[in-house]
Amino acid sequence: MTRLALEEVTFWYPATRAPALREVSLEVAAGEIVALVGKVGAGASTLLLVAADLAPRVTGGRLAGAVRRRARSGIVLPTPWTQLSGMAFTVWDEVAFGPANLGWPGHEIARHVDHALERLEIVSLAARDPITLSGGELQRVIVAGLLAMDPDLVLLDEPTAELDPAGARSMWRLLRLLAGEGKAIVVATSELDAVPDVADRVVWLEAGAVRAIGTPQLLAEDAACDDGLGTTVARIWRAAGLAPPYPLTVADAVQRWP
Amino acid sequence: MAVSATLRLDGVGFSYGAEAALRDVSFEVAAGERVALLGRNGAGKTTLVRLVAGLLHPDAGTVWVGGWDTGERAPEELARRVGSLFQHADQQLFARTVREDVGFGPRALGFPVHEVRRRTEEALDALALHAHAEQHPYDLPPALRKLAALAGALALEPMVLVLDEPTGGLDRGLRAHVADALREHAERGAALLVVTHDLAFAAETLDRGIVLDGGRLACDEPLAPLLGSAERLKPLGLVPPTVAALSVALDLSGRPVRERDAAHALARVAGGGPGL
Ligand SMILES: Nc1ncnc2c1ncn2[C@@H]1O[C@H](COP(=O)(O)OP(=O)(O)OP(=O)(O)O)[C@@H](O)[C@H]1O
Numbered sequence: 001m002t003r004l005a006l007e008e009v010t011f012w013y014p015a016t017r018a019p020a021l022r023e024v025s026l027e028v029a030a031g032e033i034v035a036l037v038g039k040v041g042a043g044a045s046t047l048l049l050v051a052a053d054l055a056p057r058v059t060g061g062r063l064a065g066a067v068r069r070r071a072r073s074g075i076v077l078p079t080p081w082t083q084l085s086g087m088a089f090t091v092w093d094e095v096a097f098g099p100a101n102l103g104w105p106g107h108e109i110a111r112h113v114d115h116a117l118e119r120l121e122i123v124s125l126a127a128r129d130p131i132t133l134s135g136g137e138l139q140r141v142i143v144a145g146l147l148a149m150d151p152d153l154v155l156l157d158e159p160t161a162e163l164d165p166a167g168a169r170s171m172w173r174l175l176r177l178l179a180g181e182g183k184a185i186v187v188a189t190s191e192l193d194a195v196p197d198v199a200d201r202v203v204w205l206e207a208g209a210v211r212a213i214g215t216p217q218l219l220a221e222d223a224a225c226d227d228g229l230g231t232t233v234a235r236i237w238r239a240a241g242l243a244p245p246y247p248l249t250v251a252d253a254v255q256r257w258p
Numbered sequence: 259m260a261v262s263a264t265l266r267l268d269g270v271g272f273s274y275g276a277e278a279a280l281r282d283v284s285f286e287v288a289a290g291e292r293v294a295l296l297g298r299n300g301a302g303k304t305t306l307v308r309l310v311a312g313l314l315h316p317d318a319g320t321v322w323v324g325g326w327d328t329g330e331r332a333p334e335e336l337a338r339r340v341g342s343l344f345q346h347a348d349q350q351l352f353a354r355t356v357r358e359d360v361g362f363g364p365r366a367l368g369f370p371v372h373e374v375r376r377r378t379e380e381a382l383d384a385l386a387l388h389a390h391a392e393q394h395p396y397d398l399p400p401a402l403r404k405l406a407a408l409a410g411a412l413a414l415e416p417m418v419l420v421l422d423e424p425t426g427g428l429d430r431g432l433r434a435h436v437a438d439a440l441r442e443h444a445e446r447g448a449a450l451l452v453v454t455h456d457l458a459f460a461a462e463t464l465d466r467g468i469v470l471d472g473g474r475l476a477c478d479e480p481l482a483p484l485l486g487s488a489e490r491l492k493p494l495g496l497v498p499p500t501v502a503a504l505s506v507a508l509d510l511s512g513r514p515v516r517e518r519d520a521a522h523a524l525a526r527v528a529g530g531g532p533g534l
């Protein structure tokens with residue numbers, strides 16, 4: 001079931017003349033993880049804002065084309081520290097803020113909040129004041145707040161930027177779990193090495209337009225490597241002068257190695 | 259007291275209220291050294307950055323920059339010696355253009371106009387920000403705003419650079435610019451202390467690793483062998499970066515942790531010609 005469909009979407013921010021997205025078409029189905037990759041400024045963040053109905057509604061600017069959403073969506077911005085409600089004095093209340101706004105009964109809110117805190121491994125932070133958290137602790141709290149609302153469409157912009165390496169791994173595992181529960185997930189990330197094990201499809205954005213859509217195998221192709229979008233293993237294989245197709249991951253490399 | 263190191267922490271402790279965030283941390287960083295400050299979320303890295311920048315003062319021990327006790331200096335004065343980048347620095351730009359913001363530090367330190375201009379243009383160049391120099395910082399994506407804040411720290415040409423997560427959200431090209439700029443400042447004598455979760459970036463750019471765990475110093479040693487040891491990293495919340503994992507998995511000689519070295523090692527084994 002399609003959760004999100006963009007049809008030939010072009011989007012202009014108010015302050016700039018060139019469009020930030022150019023005729024982007026993309027469908028995302030329930031249970032699917034789509035990774036957005038590209039250089040800084042290629043349009044991944046803007047695409048997420050459009051998908052979340054924040055652009056142009058909140059950002060201003062102008063949109064051409066059509067966006068269809070058959071889902072309740074939630075987004076984690078690349079600046080999670082700007083997403084605190086400012087209304088909560090404990091992490092628990094912060095995570096409960098979204099569900100409370102949905103008008104759910106108290107026991108439903110509590111169930112979702114407790115589950116989200118467990119999933120992000122931050123139960124021990126429940127009584128803390130959110131403004132005193134470390135960067136990674138806060139990023140987990142913001143993701144927990146999103147999950148507590150149980151959205152069908154999960155939109156994430158660099159969700160591992162502030163996480164320690166072990167935490168980043170847990171985050172990627174959690175996304176697979178959520179997809180397994182039927183959520184549609186779109187994630188922009190510069191952590192290319194994580195993409196092969198996480199994403200079903202990869203969208204390569206360049207100057208606001210879709211340059212290619214495919215399986216993660218895309219990140220082992222010469223064109224992606226040339227643009228700095230190859231995985232580390234693919235780049236090393238290629239730099240060593242070994243023949244394509246290049247392995248994507250360490251596990252692929254081991255299989256390929258005599 | 260004889261102070262040889264550029265940056266030196268002597269038995270530093272700090273608590274936010276009842277909870278200790280740092281306990282008895284001691285280390286030195288010499289001029290030209292490139293040090294990674296690693297550790298799991300909540301380990302105390304940002305707290306340490308704030309102490310070095312003089313935004314917080316230690317409850318115990320002393321942070322020395324050159325011969326200065328940072329606890330006795332105002333942050334404005336410390337800016338003559340310490341350039342800092344904070345974790346959420348994207349919110350700390352306030353000028354109307356990126357160029358003006360980058361030049362703010364040197365101007366505030368009282369350098370003459372031509373010197374302010376040289377430093378500003380060099381820093382913009384180093385981080386490939388010239389194309390954005392006349393833009394309003396808030397019209398840029400957050401990753402570029404943070405890069406602009408880093409340019410501002412570099413423009414101070416300080417004796418200590420203490421940077422909290424300089425690469426979050428950057429693409430590979432921009433990360434390489436950051437790496438080159440940091441290497442160059444170290445060559446000119448800056449002491450680098452870089453907080454990062456990006457262990458691939460750390461491996462490419464830095465060569466000594468200090469790991470905090472629960473506010474205590476857990477390791478202080480050469481970075482490359484540490485990054486290759488999954489068993490040692492695991493209890494610290496860390497995971498070997500891809501190159502190190504590949505080296506171990508394929509048993510590459512010398513266990514390289516940098517891409518170029520791994521490609522060479524691989525080419526030698528496979529008999530191909532390295533193209534990096
Ligand atoms: N203002 C504060 N009040 C109370 N506790 C705080 C405050 N700031 C930080 N802490 C706590 O101090 C500890 C160290 O925080 P710090 O921000 O130094 O961690 P960090 O190593 O930078 O983590 P991260 O990788 O997540 O950025 C954490 O447990 C954090 O929750």
Ligand SMILES: [Mg+2]
Pocket residue numbers: 134135136303304305345422
């Ligand atoms: Mg921090």
